[in-house]
Structure formats: structure tokens, C-alpha cells
Amino acid sequence: MKKYISAILLAGFLGVTSCDSHFEELNTDPNRAGANVFDPNLILPIAANGYGNMISGYSGAILFQSMWIQALASTSTGGANYYSNADKYVISGSTNSYIANVWNNGYSVASRIQQMQKLAKTKEMNNLVAVGGIFKVLTISFISDIYGDVPYSEALKADEGITQPKYDSQSAAYIAMLTELETSLTALSPTGDAIKNDVIYKGDIAKWRRFGYSLMLKLAMRLSKKDAAAARTWVQKAVAGGVFASPADDALVPGDEGNGYSNSSANALNVPDDIYEVRWSKKMIDYLKSTNDPRLSIVAEVPNPGLAANRNGSPGNSNPAVQIGLPNGFDLRGGQFDISKHPDFPGGTGSGNDLAPIGAYSRPTGIYRDRNAPVFVLTYAEVQLLLAEAAARGWTTGSASDFYRNGVTGAFTSMAKFGGRTVSASDATAYLTANPLNTSSLDASLKMINEQIWATTSLFANFVESWNNWKRSGHPVLTPVNFPGNFSSGQIPRRQPFPNGETSLNADALKSAVARMGGDDWITRIWWDGGN
Template sequence: MKKHIHIFFVITLLSLTACDSDFADVNTDPNNADKELFDPNLILPTVSYNYGNLTTGYTGPILFQSMWVQVMASTSTGEANYYSNADKYVMSGSTNSYIQGAWNQGYEAASRIAQMQSLAEEKGMPNLIAVGDIMKVLCLSYVSDIYGDIPYSEALNAEGGTTRPAYDRQQDLYPVMLSDLEAAILAIDPSQDDITNDVFYDGDLDQWKKFGYSLMLKLAMRLVNVNPVLSVEYANKAIAGGVFESANDEAVLPSDETNGYSNSNANALRIVGDLYEVRWSKTMIDYLQATDDPRLAVVAEIPEAGLKANTDISLEGDNTPAQQQGMPNGYDMKGGATDISNEPDYPGGTGSGDDITPIGAYSRPTAIYRNRDATIFVLTYAEVQLLLADAAIRGGYNTTLTAAEYYANGVTGAMQALNKFNGLQVSSEDISEYASANPLDISSDDNALKMINEQLWATTGLLANYNEAWNNWKRSGYPELTPVNYTGNFSNGMIPVRQPYPSTESTTNPENLQQAITNMGGDTWNTRVWWNAE
């Protein structure tokens, strides 16, 4: 598989370089390739890898959302001080650059999709066009969930003369994206063109339909608090159409470090500063320890004693569950009131003399997160089952199982997905025993929704899908988190619920940007996107 991915990427990038030297720009002409010489299927793996880069590494999630929702924590005062914008909501030197990462990467991916579809239309490839529409909704819904109102209906039309597209209001955008997604799924026809160079499903059109319907379910469930009628309508369409039925269906992106297509989260966590300072949050470790969750031994380790051992990537730590201790969010190593040594449950440092480290006793991610060949999780069976459990509790949705059954499936799927990191494993026996010993609490709807959505937070967080952990927290309110109120923070002591628009938009699309800001009621870290109603 890795060999094929490498061939697809190399051919694609060479072809794109030859036909369009400005291809990376958001508003470039997408139609310069000669249709007689170029197979648009070659763009598909590049688009897929673009999406993987969008959701990982320094594009944003590991720097912002991973710690906003207390999956990770950091003292962020040493080499990796750029994590201050995550753990403490305080500006770092590169925060403004990080703000625009998801925007630029999302529209770059969408631009490539538009080019692929234009060429596919010329060659009569309706299935590739449909798959492109699914990928477009995937990419731009991701961007919208971070920023709110975004260009969609007028976007990607620089060739047609639209270089300053209007922003679609999110309350208008979501119905359009759901409709576009439905149309794309229904357009898939096995009697038409084959999908080739497909790193997700190897051209299996039935799997693309399942992915499309599963994405539809996720987007529909975003709307439970603001448009329940539309939520029920499209969630029921997704259920009837057929969502993921097992872990074999889920959308995962393979990485290939040997040929330059590595997992960007792993790239970050292999940097000495990140390796040392990024730890699991106390919120996450406490959650896993409360139920003897078997994932704990797979994801967390205490490094060997001393500063040198804590910064040596070749040394693995102690993954004994009882030894793990999460780092509380919001502390530093500056010697003042918020110094980590002043935390009430501070375990003390490790090492001695010049080799001492104040944070060495806190749990960090294990080597599976530092593996540059690690899988990138796009949408999992576990997420789908847990969203169906949420729907079953709320009522009005055409669910076929009980919420408790969906929940058990979700827990099982979460642990099966974690094993796809191909490192330490959760045994099938442990999975079965844990699911049986920890059934859904159905004594009240509130208890059930709390348990379901805490599991969604843990599942997406442990699979390094930090942005999704944040989005579902915004949607559901779970887990119930205590914000950090660190001196000089940019969100008034609140957990950020949005990223401000990139500063470049004020020069490239100023009038439409200003209209979007007016429509949204501001452009701050605390400005809620439409579906994130209070």
C-alpha cells in the first residue's frame, strides 16, 4: 500500500508542477492541465493527503484544540513555548500564523478538488466528480466549524472571475452542504467510471457511499440545538442510506514516512521541545483511570527519570496504568503562583542535580503518537455509533438499536481503532470485558448523554482527532471542563470556541470579510459559530 501511495503522490505532484506552477494558491486557475495527457484520478490521493495535513500537526489542532478541551497539557515555557496559545490561551510568537493554517490548508485542498472535478467533467467521469463533492464538503465543513461563516457558494471560481467570494452564513451553508452531500452520494453509479488511486477505499464505491452517509450523520448531529428538524431529516437519510457498520468501514489515511508523507502530529511530537513539554491532561488520565480503561496502557507512559531521558526520543517509559498521572492545565515553570510545583497534587520532579526535570513524573503520549507512519483518523465507526447513541437518547431519529447497544458498539470500535496505530494493542478480551463492565447509564437522559459525549471526547482525543473532540464538546457541553484563566489570556478566561479569521482576508477580501464579521457578531476567540448555541 505504501509503495502505491508514493507512486500516486509523486505522479500527481509532478503533473501538477508541470501544469500549474501556482497551484497551491487558494484562488488559482484550476484548469490548466491538458485533458488528453492528464488523468484527474491522480489528484485524488493528493487531496486526501491535503486533508490529513489539515487535521494534524502545526496546521492548528495540536497547538490549539488538543489543550483547549484538556486532552493534552503543557507548561509551555521552555523550548515549546508555542503551546501557550493552547494550554493557557496566551499568544505565542507564531499564534497569528497558526490561526490561518486551517483556512489556507482547507481551501488549498478544496482548490485541488475543483481542479480534479473540472478535468473529470471534461473526460466524463461522474463518479470522480461525486467523490470530489464528498471531499469538498468534508474539507470546507471542517473549515466552517473552526471559523463560522466562510466562502462556499462563490468560492473556487477564480477562473470565472470571482476572486473575492461572498461568505455564506453558516445557517445557510449547512443545509447546502447536506444537500450537496446527498446529491453526491446519489450520483455514485457503479456502471460509470472506476475510481483509481484511492488511498481511502481503493476505488470501492459502496464504501464511499457509507463514508458519505456517515459524514452526513455527523454534520446533521451538529444541528441538534439550532435546527432539530433539519438534524432529524438528514440523520434519518444517513441511517436509511447506510452508515459505517464496522471498524473495517471507517475512513483512515495511511502515512508513509519513508517517502516523505509522514503523520504531521508525529512530526511535531518528535521535536525535542514538544516531546518534553506535551503531556496528557489530568482530565484525560483521570477519566481513563476511573473505569480502568485498557486504553491507558497503550496511550500513556511515565518517562525514565531525569531531563536527558525526558528529551530522548529513543527511550520509552513506564506504561503501567496505576503509575500514570495527568498534568493539570494552566501551569508553567516560571517560579510564580502558577508554577507547576505549586499545584496541590504535584508529584515532584525526577532526576537530580543538572539532570532534574520538574515535569518528569507526568504522563506523556507513548511511542505510537511519535510514529511517522501512524494512521490519520478521518471518521471512525466508533464516532458514528456514539452519535447514533446520542440520537437514540434524544428521540425522533430512526435509530434501529437502543442507545445502550450503540454505546457498546462505540466503545468497542474506539479500542479497535486505537489498535490501528500498529503499536501497543488493546486485546480483544480486554475490549469485550470493558464494554460489558461499563454499560451506558440510562437512568436519565442527561446521564446517558453525558456518558456518550464524554466517550466521544475521549475517543477522538486519543485518536489524535483533536478538532473533533473540540467540536463535539461545543455541541454537547461534555465533558464539563473548568477553563484556565491565565494572566494575559486572549479569551477572557473562557475556553476558546472559535479561531479568528486570518489577517490576510482583510487585504484580499475585505468587504466580504467585514460583512461576515457583522453577521457573526464579532471576530474573536469567544464568538460562537451558528450551530454552537449557548
């Protein structure tokens, strides 16, 4: 990835953001290449890296959604008190900054993509324009799923004089995004311009097409409880277009620690306080244990005894029998919420100054601390599980049970992409034999499918996707934490408030959006949110 992004730096692109009106004024000096020389393909990898950073690590996923969704847990005391945002819905010192991360980073990525498309159009690079359209929808739909109504139809048009874009209603934005996605996919051509410097699919147009239709499927399923007719229509378009065919189609943003492009979640989980305080939740470990899930020994370990061993990341005990999940909503402050007061508290490990009070609880294994690990954007496993739900609802042909089986098998296979072990074929077969899809009723099928989506996306560290699908489906059933002083009235947050900066930068448009949505707090539901 380094050579691609370094080329952008040499070209002077980083000094050009949302407007291209001065490109013609640049010299043709190779270090300040003008629009007639600059290859817009060079923008794609830096946008991909930016997107990967936005959906992972401290940009929000670990600090908010990972624990809202009860995949991870933390006592959030000591050096890592910022996890109080997630585990207990309590403000920390930088919460307002965290709130704005996805907004700022997302529109920065979208702006780069817009610039790439504009330059590509001048060079008749129609495939690159189409890939840009897919990527722009991916990015702005992610922003919308977190905040609700967002600028879309007037966004990224500062060079056209629109510096205070209106916020589109999410209902309108979603249909517009699906339409733009369809237009972009139609424009892709195997005989068109080659996509170069592509860190996701290496220029494979067929894979970009399958990714686009898989994204269409995911966005269509978001509408399942708000506009079932539209959801069905778009699901059928996605299936007809051709979604992911195998785990080889997984969309991943690669990590590259040696060249400065580390996995952001791994960066967070290598901080000594985070290594110690971030644990798998009781909800997650209990779920994996209840079905003898073979991923448990790959993803979870009990650290070696003592505080030093808990903080240095040395390999622990991955025996499934010893794994214990940390309940959400507890601390180490000695009061009624101290974890030692929990009836199932297993006791600490070590002693004296080397005592680790939460040392017996399971933490993520070393694969989650690998800075070269990829960021999982969208996987074959998730797509097959969504198809299982669509089939159960009668929106597509095929067997819901077969799609479910494919999804679970794909999830097991893709675990190896972190760089660790995969699940053996025999273990996968045994799991699916013991845990077939429950087809006794639609509700039973939806529960099992969406619990599997929750586990699978969480184990891929795609916590925001896990949270979004929980909002949509209502599965798994989660018990909220009601910690003193929480910012969400004792409810699991369902959105992030708009960034404070919008109040001064785009006040009138923001005010209209808030009025339309019915509020701007952590529990105001976005348009498609009808899960529970």
C-alpha cells in the same frame, strides 16, 4: 502514496491551481500533459494528504485544540513556548500564522478538489466527480466549524471572475453542504468509472458511499441544538443511506515517512522540547482511570527518570497505576502558576542538570510519535456513538445502549491502527460490563456518550473533532484556564479568528460576516455552537 503524488508533479499539476483556462495551451509532452491526457484521479491522493496535514500537527490541532479540550497539557516554557496558545490561551510569536493555517490549507485542498471535478466532468468520470463532492464538503465543513461563516456558494470560482466571494452564513452553508453531499452520494455508481490512486479506500465505491453517509450523520448532529428538525431529517437520510458498518470502514489518511508523507502530529511530537513538554492532561488521565479504561496502558507512559530520558522518546512505564495527568494552565517560571505549587505535584525525576521537573507526568506513548501512523478522519467508533445519541433523542431506531457498546468496542479495536497494541476482547467485555450506558435519563445518556466521543477522538489524535463535539454537546464539563494575559477572557476558545489576510483580500465580505456573527474573536460562537 509517493508514486501517485510524483505522477502529479511530473504532470505539471502543481503549477496549476484554481483555474484551468490554460490547459488547452499546454503541449502533450508527457511532462506537461494537457487536459485531454491528464488523469484527474492523480489529484485525489495529494488532496487527501493535504487534508490530513490540515487536521493534525502544527496546522492547529496540537497548538490549539488539543489543550483547549484538555486532552493534552503543557507547561509551555523553554523551547516549546508555542503551547501557550493552547494550554493557557496566551499569544506566542507565531499565533497569527497558526490562526490562518486551516483557512489557507483548507481552501488549497478544496481548490484541488474543484480542479479534479472539472477535469473529471470533461471525461465523464462521474464517480470521481461524486467523490470530489464528498471530499469538498468534508473540507469546507471543517473550515466552517473552526471559523464560522465562510465562503461556500461563491468559493473556488476565480476562473469565473469571482475573486472576492461572499461569506455564506453557517446556517445556509450547512444545509447547502448537506444537499451537495446528498447529490454526490446519489451519483455514485458501482458500475461507473473506477476510482484510481485512492489512498483512503483503494477505489472501493461502497466504502466511499458509507463514508459520505457517515459524514452526513456527523454534520446533521452538529445541528442538534440549533435546528433539531433538520438534524433529525438528515440523520434519518444518513441512516437510510447506510453508514459505517465496522472498523474496516474507518477513514484514515496513511502516513508514509519513507517517501516524505509523515504523520504531522508525529512530526511535532518527535521534537525534543515537545516530547518533554507535551503531556496527557489531568482531565484525560483521571477519566481513563475512573473507569479502568484498557486504553490507558496503550496511550500513556511515564518517561524514565531524568531530563535526557524525557527528551529522547525512549519507551517509558505504561503501568496504569503510575499514570498521572498534568493539570492545564501551569508553567515552570517559579511564580504562582509554577506546577510545583500544585497541591498534587508529584515531584520531578532525575537530579542536577538531568532534572525533569514534569518527568513524573504521563506523556503520549511511542505510537503518537510514529511518523507512519495514519491520520484519523472519521471512524466507525465515532459514528456508532453519534447514532447512540440520535437513538437516545428518538431520531433513529435501534438501541442507544447497543450503539454505545458498538462505539466503545470499535474505539478499542481501532487503537491498533496506530501500529501499537489493541484492547483484548476480554478487556473490552469487562469494561462494557462495568460501564454500560446510563439510560436513567436523556441527560445522563448524552453525558456518557459525549464524554466517550471526547476521549475516543482525542486518543485518535483527532483533537479538532473532539473540540467541535464539546462545543455542540457541552460534554465533558471543562474548567477554563484563566492565565494572565490570555486572549479569550478566561474562557475556553470556541473559534479561531479570521486570518488577517482576509482584511485586505476580501474586506467587504469579511465585514458582513463579522457583523452577522456578532464578532471576530476567540469566544464568538459559531451558529451551531450551543453546547454550554
